Amino acid sequence: MKLKYALVTGGSRGIGKAIALKLAEDLGYNILLNFHSDENAALETQKLIVAKQVRCELLKFDVSNTEEVSQLLEEWAIKNPENTIEVLINNAGITKDGLFIWTKPEDWRSVINTSLNGFYNCSQAVLKNMLTQRYGRIINIVSLSGLKGNPGQVNYSAAKGAVIAATKALAQEIGKRKVTVNAVAPGFIKSDMTADFDEASLKKMIPLNRFGETEEVANLVSFLASEKSSYITGEVININGGLYS
Template sequence: MRLTGKTAIITGGANGIGLAACQRFAEEGANVVMADFDELAGKQSEADFARKGLKATFIQVDVAERNSVKQLVDQTLERYGRIDILINNAGITKDATLVKMDPLDFQRVLDVNLTGVFNCTQAVVPHMLANGYGKIINTSSVSGIYGNFGQTNYAAAKAAIVGMTKTWAKEFGRKGIHVNAVAPGFTATAMVDKMPEKVLDQMKNSTSLQRLGQPRDIANVYLFLASEESDYVHGHVLHVDGGIMM
């Protein structure tokens, strides 16, 4: 198994892509910390994993709150003694066109999707530095690469994640810490399922593969970047989008 003995924190781990990642990492032998704000979903998912013979520990966290992130890191270290992998996957949307966007919604998306990545990484990196090893995978989006209608806040946060990823790659590569990002395309999660059928069809038609991604498609890429198989991949933004045609 590719991650035996490794400890991974996966934010946004109770739903969608994060949940699929928790399952893949558990299948590959990792000590999985399922970090999420959604306590009900987290506890239910933790129990579901146990019934499948998979191990994952749910820890509630608000990535936008530094004290909450500190508690996440402290509890992880208390339980497992080290942190080898951080998947900054947590994210929210509050979509509207620019003229209709509430400034509070703009700020909240940045707080979770961007500041949350900063908070989690800043809290975890000192422990990775002490061990001389770490894998950090940040979740950007095709919206951060190409922009997307009605997503000023979301696209801004996801574009900034690309810049942070490349900056951290320069800072930490020589110290044994790999930093990469994944830019998922349109993926069949609860967030996307709420969209009208016409919009979903447009999403499918915008990809060369003519389908939405599945959470496991993204989780498999997280797994590759977290494993030794990607040890010479660094400072990269890997598009997982079905060949999107903007």
């Protein structure tokens, strides 16, 4: 029996975890859960996904490593000739915040490589099959920082801004094959990445007067991954409580 999978990068915690659970629950997708280092968190998330009555396989790789991504996903495809990856969620990302003048070359490269090269590596690895089967969903998790810029995050803003531009361009290339490419741009969402933020102060800038929940981002991604979104491509959808549009 042919099984349909969604690949979620950086899926062990935070927004990625919420997305993986929602795709399993709402759309019945089996999940390929990518993680880089936190195996314990990945195993815990795997248990929660399996409880949704779908399969969940863990894939440990660094999204910024072209050879590693290509090799592991090619090996998976060989072992699963009847199965297919219909949905790709490019969620993996890191921050190395600080004023640009003090940004070290390695902090610039690592942030760019994870978000931008991660998009390239993972999308390249699954796109040919999506085009062949004439169906697919690529959803890139970007950021408010990539749209308006954010002081102290020049590297992160550059990385996410580049993925936004790539989203729009790729959508135009492959739309005829019924493969859509969209981006979701969260604002302040409660997660590990915002744990050290001054929520009490920052929420005063947000019209809805609160940080968002990871599940709210996951709800949007679930819609974009479904057939209900079949006429939406090349879009960047904000989910930020009205902070920026």
